[in-house]
Amino acid sequence: MAFTDVVSAGNCKLFYGATIITVNQKRQIICNGYIRVDCDRITAIGKCPYPDALPDGAREIDCRGKIIIPGLINTHAHLVQSLLRGLAEDLPLHNWLCDAIWPLEAVFEGEDGVNAANLTIMEMLKTGTTCFLDPMLTYRAGFDQICNTMGEMGIRGCLGKLVKFTETNRQLSISDPRDRDLLAMSIPELVKAHQTYHGSHDGRTHVWAAAGTPRGAPISQYLELGETCAAYGISATMHCAEAPRDREIYHDSYSCSAMEFIRGAKLCAAHKEEPKEKGTHNLVLAHMVNLDEEIDIPLLASTGTSVAHNPTSNLKLASGVAPVPAMLAHDPPVNVSLGTDGAPCSNHYDMFQEMHLAGILHKGVNHDAGLIPAETALEMATINGAKALGLDAEIGSLEEQKRQILWCSIHMAWEALELHLGLASSKVTRSALLQVLSMAVPVAMST
Numbered sequence: 400m401a402f403t404d405v406v407s408a409g410n411c412k413l414f415y416g417a418t419i420i421t422v423n424q425k426r427q428i429i430c431n432g433y434i435r436v437d438c439d440r441i442t443a444i445g446k447c448p449y450p451d452a453l454p455d456g457a458r459e460i461d462c463r464g465k466i467i468i469p470g471l472i473n474t475h476a477h478l479v480q481s482l483l484r485g486l487a488e489d490l491p492l493h494n495w496l497c498d499a500i501w502p503l504e505a506v507f508e509g510e511d512g513v514n515a516a517n518l519t520i521m522e523m524l525k526t527g528t529t530c531f532l533d534p535m536l537t538y539r540a541g542f543d544q545i546c547n548t549m550g551e552m553g554i555r556g557c558l559g560k561l562v563k564f565t566e567t568n569r570q571l572s573i574s575d576p577r578d579r580d581l582l583a584m585s586i587p588e589l590v591k592a593h594q595t596y597h598g599s600h601d602g603r604t605h606v607w608a609a610a611g612t613p614r615g616a617p618i619s620q621y622l623e624l625g626e627t628c629a630a631y632g633i634s635a636t637m638h639c640a641e642a643p644r645d646r647e648i649y650h651d652s653y654s655c656s657a658m659e660f661i662r663g664a665k666l667c668a669a670h671k672e673e674p675k676e677k678g679t680h681n682l683v684l685a686h687m688v689n690l691d692e693e694i695d696i697p698l699l700a701s702t703g704t705s706v707a708h709n710p711t712s713n714l715k716l717a718s719g720v721a722p723v724p725a726m727l728a729h730d731p732p733v734n735v736s737l738g739t740d741g742a743p744c745s746n747h748y749d750m751f752q753e754m755h756l757a758g759i760l761h762k763g764v765n766h767d768a769g770l771i772p773a774e775t776a777l778e779m780a781t782i783n784g785a786k787a788l789g790l791d792a793e794i795g796s797l798e799e800q801k802r803q804i805l806w807c808s809i810h811m812a813w814e815a816l817e818l819h820l821g822l823a824s825s826k827v828t829r830s831a832l833l834q835v836l837s838m839a840v841p842v843a844m845s846t
């Protein structure tokens with residue numbers, strides 16, 4: 400069945416015969432299951448046959464031989480960088496930024512930003528992503544246009560409006576031509592954008608603060624941002640402790656670790672329960688590769704701060720490998736989600752590739768085949784992403800009253816698995832089923 404057939408069906412749809420990987424609290428997998436969707440919410444889920452009568456005009460969709468998983472959540476995706484794919488190869492992070500990416504982003508004009516965003520969103524939808532967090536929309540990207548086009552395309556998105564303090568720093572040999580637009584990337588401009596667009600498009604547009612990475616700007620400016628986010632309930636994201644040099648900058652310029660800086664600037668909650676009390680103030684830190692592990696991991700956990708893990712980007716830019724197993728093993732664990740980063744640093748926006756890499760990278764680096772099993776990689780791409788964005792009551796798992804489902808057609812992978820195991824689908828083991836996801840190609844989706 401084509402994508403258009405599914406989305407144009409009536410208000411009530413019944414998907415039946417599928418293997419459903421719910422990612423609910425019990426992590427149930429339902430063989431030969433059904434999902435009923437009324438308008439944009441799941442109203443029933445269980446094992447076939449569906450017990451009740453359907454209303455007139457309801458559409459029944461045969462999903463036999465298919466797997467249904469929750470829509471994937473990309474918690475670090477640069478919308479306007481799809482136009483820059485292939486333009487900054489084989490460079491380490493700081494040269495990649497100063498010599499290629501920032502100068503290119505500084506000359507965006509007219510429709511460049513919105514055209515790039517359209518391309519990126521199409522690529523994300525094609526590969527199963529139904530919600531994302533953009534961590535750095537510059538002034539020249541055209542924030543207003545991007546809000547509007549994102550709403551029209553049907554995806555859910557958290558748009559991080561860049562709040563920037565002077566990043567050009569001669570002492571550190573850093574020059575950022577985007578600094579000429581600092582006035583348009585100020586705290587008052589963030590508040591204005593939040594008041595204008597947050598909650599628009601039936602609640603699918605979320606406006607976040609995207610803090611520029613501290614590279615010498617006074618911490619007092621970040622504190623002003625942290626206090627503004629808390630006062631207005633604006634969630635925030637930031638690139639943090641990405642390259643080895645970033646860790647040195649925290650120590651040399653601020654005499655502290657990355658998370659001590661974040662805590663000092665009040666960008667995170669004082670303790671884990673605070674965001675839930677206030678309702679909307681979340682913090683997602685991208686990368687977190689070069690940390691002071693003994694200081695930063697406990698602080699991440701105790702403040703309820705989430706980490707967006709970007710394994711492809713970290714490898715391509717030679718940043719290193721984030722200590723994700725240590726974050727997950729901490730008591731309480733750090734909430735770790737997944738992101739593809741932008742096209743110039745990962746060459747794709749495909750969360751299946753990111754799940755695959757996250758699932759094998761840490762095994763090899765740590766010589767431990769038990770690390771990041773397939774189920775954990777899927778959790779990072781779904782329910783952990785929803786928690787990071789403060790949206791886990793709405794998305795991230797397949798449960799009654801939640802929004803969004805993703806219909807994955809994996810005919811070839813499924814048949815190959817059955818052939819290999821010589822089993823009927825109902826007997827396929829849980830781990831084998833989850834491993835199939837690394838081969839899956841989603842072809843259709845309903846909202």
Ligand SMILES: [Zn+2]
Nearest residue numbers: 534638740741
């Ligand atoms: Zn990034």
